[in-house]
Amino acid sequence: MHKTRRAPAPTIKTLAEITGYSIATISKALRESPVVAPVTRDLIFKAAREVGYQANARGMALRTGKSFQAAVLMPVTAARDYEWDGVEYTQILSGVSQALDGTDYRMSVHVIRDAADGAEAARRIVDQGLADGLIFSGILADDPRIDLLVDHHFPFVSMGRCRKDLDYAHVDIDNEWAAHAATARLLAGGHRRIALVNPERRFSYAMDRLDGFARAFREAGIAASADLIVEGDLSTHFGRQSVIDLLQVAEPPTAFVCINESTTLGVLSGLGSLGRQVGVDVDVIAYDDINVSAYFTPPITTFYQPIEVLGRTLGQFLLKRMEGEDPKALRQVFRPTLIERQPDNLGGRLA
Structure with missing residues (x-):
């Protein structure tokens, strides 16, 4: 009995053959480079959808030096019988996910137990290059995560503001x-x-x-x-x-x-x-x-x-921050x- 051979996955070369554009142009279009005309980019994306093309994350990482991971620190209490644990954070994750939808970025969730655990997770993400940007909440009046990330010029958006006069992207409630x-x-x-x-x-x-x-x-x-x-x-x-x-x-x-x-x-x-x-x-x-x-x-x-609106804004700001936008332009405080x-x-x- 013969097994049906699976058709090879479409590649950038496949898109080049279909559209007639060079591999370099295809690659730039998929990265949404401004050097590619919008009409050309739209045609290439249309072809990619039709053939089911999916970018190879590992290959993109090797070419760009990026992980294409957007990290989120999710606090989960170690206390027993905590009735509300994680309820609100699912809505934050939903909003962030909506913002990342349609981009090359994927959300990676890092569960943390307390402030010290969160600080260690942030340092690990920066030192090991586990993500290109970071979102976190539960902001302390004097928050070591913010100090670390500002010092390292690492892209991040915090849900909340510390009590220090620092320049960083944030989303908050008044x-x-x-x-x-x-x-x-x-x-x-x-x-x-x-x-x-x-x-x-x-x-x-x-x-x-x-x-x-x-x-x-x-x-x-x-x-x-x-x-x-x-x-x-x-x-x-x-x-x-x-x-x-x-x-x-x-x-x-x-x-x-x-x-x-x-x-x-x-x-x-x-x-x-x-x-x-x-x-x-x-x-x-x-x-x-x-x-x-x-x-x-x-x-x-x-x-x-x-809170879903807050999550979506966090994701939108992180995408802009990872593209190099000034953190001073990425601040929003909502009044309920x-x-x-x-x-x-x-x-x-x-x-």
Whole structure:
């Protein structure tokens, strides 16, 4: 019985024979070189699609000195029973993947456990040439990854900003503004004892949230409820326990500002376990980036920014950075949209 011989995969030489262009022109067109006229490039790409041509990554790497890998550091906690682990990051990866679609770059995901692991992974990627660019999040106020990559002039885009005055590409949420807007809304509704459920201060965005929280009180001429600031791992358990603990203090909060959906879910659970109702006994404002809050019962006021958009912007910026674009031109800070679902004044009783 004769086995059917598989037809050889089409090569650049195949495309040259089909189109009549030289191998050099074909190669330049596939790299989208500006020296090739757009009409010629379109014709070559059309022929490549028709014959099923796929670029040989290893060959391209040898010719260009590039790996054609876009690395992403994905944080995964080592803690057990962490309910929200990786949920949001899948949306970031989806956005980055959308940006890379149609290019020669492929995304390589490097799982990290903590800040030290992330710094070591970044150094390994740079030293071993494992990728041509890097994306990472969980930015520390003083982040060694940013220091390393800036010093080595290595292309990267961070999701977040450190507290140093450095030039690098980044995508971020205006966390100071969001915390200020949420707190100011509650103060305008008559609340005075407002709790902030926040991440640990080593994270840059935690400091931004603290700044916004304090500014809202300062502008209102009211002493900030600094004793109602709690910091933790942003798990659902942390949000629930924070509510239970805070509602036992001598002057408990009448409102909560939550940093993410996970802690908000815990806060709502904790309130329910104590027989407290949102909009009746306490108000809650949350930040949301995967639209989970649309399904909370009861609905709560939310600052919403789709995280997939952030991921797509990260990928777009990294492609430009890997092509040599100035990092100063690759900075974007998003302000989330306020979605009002509650009056946030306990039904007018605090006014």
